[in-house]
Amino acid sequence: xxxxLLEVRDLVVRYPARARRTPPVLAVDRISFTVAxxxxxxxxxxxxxxxxxxxxxxxxxxxxxxxxxxxxGRELTTVDERGLRALRRGVQxxxxxxxxxxxxxxxxxxxxxxxxxxxxxxxxxxxxARVAELLDLVRLDRSVARxxxxxxxxxxxxxxxxxxxxxxxxxxxxxDEPVSALDPSVRAGVINLFTxxxxxxxxxxxxxCHDLAxxxxxxxxxxxxxxxxxxxxxxxxxxxxxxxxxxxxxLLSSVPAFDHLTER
Amino acid sequence: MSGRALLEVEGLRITATRPHEVDLVxxxxxxxxxxxxxxxxxxxGAGKSVTARAVLGLLPAGxxxxxxxxxxGRELVGGTGAAxxxxxxxxxxxxxxxxxxxxxxxxxxxxxxxxxxxSVRGVGRKAxxxxxxxxxxxxxxxxxxxxxxxxxxxxxxxxxxxxxIAMATVNDPDLVVADEPTTxxxxxxxxxxxxxxxxxxxxxxxxxxxxxxxxAVAAAHADRVLVMYAGRHVESGPVHRVLRAPRAPYTAGLIxxxxxxxxxxxxxxxxxxxxxxxxALPPGCAFAPRCxxxxxxxxxxxxxxxxxxxxHWASCHRIAELPRRTADLFERTGx
Numbered sequence: 260x261x262x263x264l265l266e267v268r269d270l271v272v273r274y275p276a277r278a279r280r281t282p283p284v285l286a287v288d289r290i291s292f293t294v295a296x297x298x299x300x301x302x303x304x305x306x307x308x309x310x311x312x313x314x315x316x317x318x319x320x321x322x323x324x325x326x327x328x329x330x331x332g333r334e335l336t337t338v339d340e341r342g343l344r345a346l347r348r349g350v351q352x353x354x355x356x357x358x359x360x361x362x363x364x365x366x367x368x369x370x371x372x373x374x375x376x377x378x379x380x381x382x383x384x385x386x387x388a389r390v391a392e393l394l395d396l397v398r399l400d401r402s403v404a405r406x407x408x409x410x411x412x413x414x415x416x417x418x419x420x421x422x423x424x425x426x427x428x429x430x431x432x433x434x435d436e437p438v439s440a441l442d443p444s445v446r447a448g449v450i451n452l453f454t455x456x457x458x459x460x461x462x463x464x465x466x467x468c469h470d471l472a473x474x475x476x477x478x479x480x481x482x483x484x485x486x487x488x489x490x491x492x493x494x495x496x497x498x499x500x501x502x503x504x505x506x507x508x509x510l511l512s513s514v515p516a517f518d519h520l521t522e523r
Numbered sequence: 524m525s526g527r528a529l530l531e532v533e534g535l536r537i538t539a540t541r542p543h544e545v546d547l548v549x550x551x552x553x554x555x556x557x558x559x560x561x562x563x564x565x566x567x568g569a570g571k572s573v574t575a576r577a578v579l580g581l582l583p584a585g586x587x588x589x590x591x592x593x594x595x596g597r598e599l600v601g602g603t604g605a606a607x608x609x610x611x612x613x614x615x616x617x618x619x620x621x622x623x624x625x626x627x628x629x630x631x632x633x634x635x636x637x638x639x640x641x642s643v644r645g646v647g648r649k650a651x652x653x654x655x656x657x658x659x660x661x662x663x664x665x666x667x668x669x670x671x672x673x674x675x676x677x678x679x680x681x682x683x684x685x686x687x688i689a690m691a692t693v694n695d696p697d698l699v700v701a702d703e704p705t706t707x708x709x710x711x712x713x714x715x716x717x718x719x720x721x722x723x724x725x726x727x728x729x730x731x732x733x734x735x736x737x738x739a740v741a742a743a744h745a746d747r748v749l750v751m752y753a754g755r756h757v758e759s760g761p762v763h764r765v766l767r768a769p770r771a772p773y774t775a776g777l778i779x780x781x782x783x784x785x786x787x788x789x790x791x792x793x794x795x796x797x798x799x800x801x802x803a804l805p806p807g808c809a810f811a812p813r814c815x816x817x818x819x820x821x822x823x824x825x826x827x828x829x830x831x832x833x834x835h836w837a838s839c840h841r842i843a844e845l846p847r848r849t850a851d852l853f854e855r856t857g858x
Binding site: 305306412413414415442443444445446447448450451454469470472473475476477499500509510512513 | 798
């Protein structure tokens with residue numbers, strides 16, 4: 260069996276105390292999971308469960324206090340600055356707030372070209388075609404390239420964010436609640452886009468979410484987080500259809516069931 | 524609707540006047556009977572929040588209202604606002620999305636609730652505080668007598684929202700208008716608070732207008748639902764009818780695109796395009812550019828609500844020609 264693309268073992272993330280005489284906050288308490296190439300793994304939990312802290316550690320935006328994060332055969336927690344820069348290209352984030360993650364003064368074309376320029380891969384002759392290709396990939400009309408974020412809908416902005424992430428040709432996308440800020444009528448389209456991109460490009464995805472019904476749809480495997488620990492994990496359909504931990508059951512029952520109302 | 528409605532909205536139009544005139548809500552009519560819960564469902568820009576605020580008389584300056592809002596038979600549109608002031612707190616109350624926007628940070632929760640009691644009833648301080656504690660207890664705040672002495676920042680988000688619900692309901696109003704009251708909260712907390720509100724409503728016999736973008740919330744708690752799109756009525760009726768057998772393609776698409784608990788495919792049925800925005804509405808039916816059932820005539824005239832079935836109304840030109848299972852319109856049509 261080949262090694263997984265991402266292997267997180269005994270991860271610990273702790274935040275310093277907010278006030279004197281209060282203990283530091285243990286946000287992630289020895290979490291372990293793996294993501295294989297081409298696989299979608301979901302981390303599910305409420306706010307404070309440690310899912311975003313785990314994502315920040317995987318993206319190397321926050322140095323973990325303990326444990327190991329191995330990506331593509333390299334240990335991220337001990338790698339030096341130069342090695343990190345090279346590895347970061349392989350792990351790209353898509354954030355929750357579609358407008359907030361784009362510069363309001365940068366046109367879509369420049370936003371998508373920016374990662375190529377920063378990484379020294381910008382070629383003035385082929386660059387524009389590459390940007391157009393990336394817009395095609397996220398199903399955006401090429402005419403949006405000249406527009407500014409405020410002229411776009413939330414769903415379009417999120418697609419620009421995804422195109423930016425894809426510009427680096429990553430192997431893993433870290434999706435932190437990528438549709439919860441979107442209008443209900445555009446959510447399904449963006450969710451389908453992630454699935455299509457996985458089928459087309461073989462991308463692995465770490466999907467952070469609080470909605471188990473959605474996770475059942477998109478993820479292959481799921482880990483349920485509660486107070487910084489994994490309380491249940493396994494194939495997404497198994498965990499959602501036959502949960503064994505009380506907290507998973509509570510998460511499931513808090514999403515009002517629709518199926519009994521609709522004829523599906 | 525049987526009997527006289529507690530709240531009647533008829534031909535409501537809300538217009539933003541700056542920088543230029545834009546209609547945010549057009550030709551909207553609905554009614555809420557005493558003790559009933561109506562969910563107003565829509566996406567951003569659908570006009571649901573301004574509608575709620577027009578009912579309450581809390582619209583910001585610069586918005587013009589016309590049409591009728593009648594509460595217990597009395598007209599609230601036009602006039603000086605005295606009609607609304609006579610109702611606030613006593614007969615009609617508001618629960619906003621952000622609890623901190625209505626709680627004072629420098630007074631204890633108990634004192635604020637007691638003030639709400641004293642502003643309506645001529646009771647003494649001590650009696651008012653006792654009623655405040657009882658109200659906190661009713662909304663499920665544990666150890667209410669002690670928590671009443673705490674400040675809002677010492678409460679969790681869920682507890683704050685409970686305190687605001689306690690404040691809105693402490694004087695037994697006939698109508699509570701709640702604008703996305705649980706959207707900012709965790710799903711498990713959200714479910715508990717909505718259950719509490721629903722149980723409380725039944726006990727107290729008050730009517731609730733619940734504004735939400737979440738159809739599942741409407742399905743779980745409301746008696747009737749009003750679906751809005753681009754400032755207009757799309758579909759309304761008993762919640763089980765509308766959600767089980769939607770007739771407007773927009774409602775059908777919203778329901779079809781929710782993740783189903785037993786679905787097999789990894790793909791969801793998706794709607795194309797983005798929600799229409801006021802000021803840039805397409806001609807005819809605002810949903811037509813995204814609608815898989817739209818024909819030429821849909822882009823020429825706006826549809827009026829048609830009664831499809833006893834109390835179940837839909838605004839769609841093609842209501843009679845659509846397939847029985849309207850969800851079939853949205854079988855994976857791409858992204």
